[in-house]
Amino acid sequence: MIKPVFRQMSQEEMDIEGINDIKMIHIYDLTGASKPDGKYGVTAVLINYADNKQLNYTENDHCFGFFISKIFEMYNNCGDKDSIIMDDTTRELMEAGKVPRHDSVLSKFYDSEKLDIPRLVNASTLSKRFGPLVEYLLVGLYKTMGTDALVIDRKNGWRGSGRLIIRVGAENRTVYYKVFEINENTFSVKLNGCLTENGDLTINIILYDDELSVSYRSDSTLIEGSSSFKFGKDALREMHQIQKDGKQIFYDVNIYENLFTADSKLEDEVPASLTGLLPEGMRPSTIYSLPMGLKYLLYDELDSSDSVEVQTFCGVFLWQEAYCADIRGWSMIKSLQAGLTLKNEVFRMLNLSDNREYIQSAFLTGTGSRYKEELEGKFVIYERKCV
Numbered sequence: 001m002i003k004p005v006f007r008q009m010s011q012e013e014m015d016i017e018g019i020n021d022i023k024m025i026h027i028y029d030l031t032g033a034s035k036p037d038g039k040y041g042v043t044a045v046l047i048n049y050a051d052n053k054q055l056n057y058t059e060n061d062h063c064f065g066f067f068i069s070k071i072f073e074m075y076n077n078c079g080d081k082d083s084i085i086m087d088d089t090t091r092e093l094m095e096a097g098k099v100p101r102h103d104s105v106l107s108k109f110y111d112s113e114k115l116d117i118p119r120l121v122n123a124s125t126l127s128k129r130f131g132p133l134v135e136y137l138l139v140g141l142y143k144t145m146g147t148d149a150l151v152i153d154r155k156n157g158w159r160g161s162g163r164l165i166i167r168v169g170a171e172n173r174t175v176y177y178k179v180f181e182i183n184e185n186t187f188s189v190k191l192n193g194c195l196t197e198n199g200d201l202t203i204n205i206i207l208y209d210d211e212l213s214v215s216y217r218s219d220s221t222l223i224e225g226s227s228s229f230k231f232g233k234d235a236l237r238e239m240h241q242i243q244k245d246g247k248q249i250f251y252d253v254n255i256y257e258n259l260f261t262a263d264s265k266l267e268d269e270v271p272a273s274l275t276g277l278l279p280e281g282m283r284p285s286t287i288y289s290l291p292m293g294l295k296y297l298l299y300d301e302l303d304s305s306d307s308v309e310v311q312t313f314c315g316v317f318l319w320q321e322a323y324c325a326d327i328r329g330w331s332m333i334k335s336l337q338a339g340l341t342l343k344n345e346v347f348r349m350l351n352l353s354d355n356r357e358y359i360q361s362a363f364l365t366g367t368g369s370r371y372k373e374e375l376e377g378k379f380v381i382y383e384r385k386c387v
Contacts, residue, residue: 015055016067022074024048024085027093030058030342031335033307035089037100040308042333042342045099047071048085059101060344062369068099104345105279105312105331106371109361114378120352120360126160126179128322130189130205132293134177135164137203137216138194141223142168144242144250145195166194184348184364195221209315209328212294225250229288231296231315234258236288260287270295270318276359276384277325277351279314293321299329309334310344323353330368347371359384 009017029035030042045068046056057067075094078084086094093099101110135151142149152172153165160179165172177191189203199220206213210231217224225242235255242250260269269287270278278284279299286298299314314329333344348364359382363375 012063013066016063016070019047019049019055019070019074022047022049022071022078022084025071025075025090025094026087027090027099031308031333031340032337033305036093038305038308039103040303040305040310040333041102042344043100043102045071059099060342060368060370062373064370065373072097105282105314105329106345106347106375108280109363109380110370110374112380112382114375114380116378118360118362118379119381120354120358122350122352122362123159123181125319125322125324125352126181126187127156127162127177129319129324130179130187131156131162131164131177132321133205133214134162134189134191134203136292137214137227138164138166138175138191138201140240141195141225141242142166194218195223207317207326207328210298212290212296212317222246229290229296231286231288231298232258233286233298233300236296256288258286258288260284270297271320273355274318274320274323274325274353277318277323277353278316279327279329282312282314284316294319304336307336309336323355325351327351344368345371347375353384357384358382 024047026046027036028044029038030044033041036043043059044056046054048054055067057064072094075081075084131154135154139149139151147169150167151164152167155163157163162177162179164175164177166175173193175191175194177189180188180190182188185207187205189205191201191203193199194201195218199218201216201218203214203216212229213226214228215226222245223242225240227240230237235257238254238256240250240252241248266275266283269289278297282299282301284297285300288296290296295318297316297318299312299316301312303310310331310333312329312331314327317326319325327349328347330346331344332341334341346368347366350362350364352360352362361380363371363378366372366376
């Protein structure tokens, strides 16, 4: 795609574009490894140019790719390459024409074809994702009000629309709802025909790295409440509270122990048709099954080399009926020599499956610069593995 003619360059981009007359180049590993080409680490590049100016970038910095391209352009066009001060490793890399990048949990995506337009539409999963949660809350609210309720039919529509038929006492009641995506972490559900004949209910849902937070309000019945599920490595804390006309009518807190151990089998917890949505090559340390068709998986994995430790944290909201996994995580990298610890990569991705041939990874807003520069706002399609 051609960029706008008058696109405003940032000050950082202008500084890089202004590089000239390079005096020195040093390529090294920020974590202290002897060579910047090991399995783990953070590649850094320092240059001295012009009248004693310096620029220093790591592979996780924004504009690293632009910076490296400019350095290679200046180096390849230099009439006397020997005049540029470099150690042997740096000169070898400059002659090879490629600066190494290290393995990470997202490595395969950096090297994949990235699309600007999705093939699988996220909005079509909204009612399938949150329909079971709507059922769970409505049945619970009816029970709190002293009425037995049973969902006898649910239909998922297009772009978040849905319909429930609920047996309330001796009659059937039809409830229509619509799910709205406020942002990547926040959703709202509007319902009518619930609790009373013309009753209303608004449900707000927020996804945090390690928590599901739900709040709701019905103006027609003066009911409001909240539920939260806080996921820890060892236990899940569940909390519910409901008020009617400003008075507390229900409060409950439960703690559930993590029962997924090193001896547990993943296939006993997650259907084979859904495992392709989970982080590849990693095993969860914790799995919780919630009563609204949701599983939460927590990953806490440590890997190391002689000089570097890499710890990867990852939380997955697996919406089973929707064939959808909302994944958020980050990695920490520690130099065993220097004691330096860096937050190496932060990511948000949404894996969708058509339940037939493909899985789509959509990369959402993250704070890692390399992720932001290369993946944010992109879509990667890959084939499902046979199950």
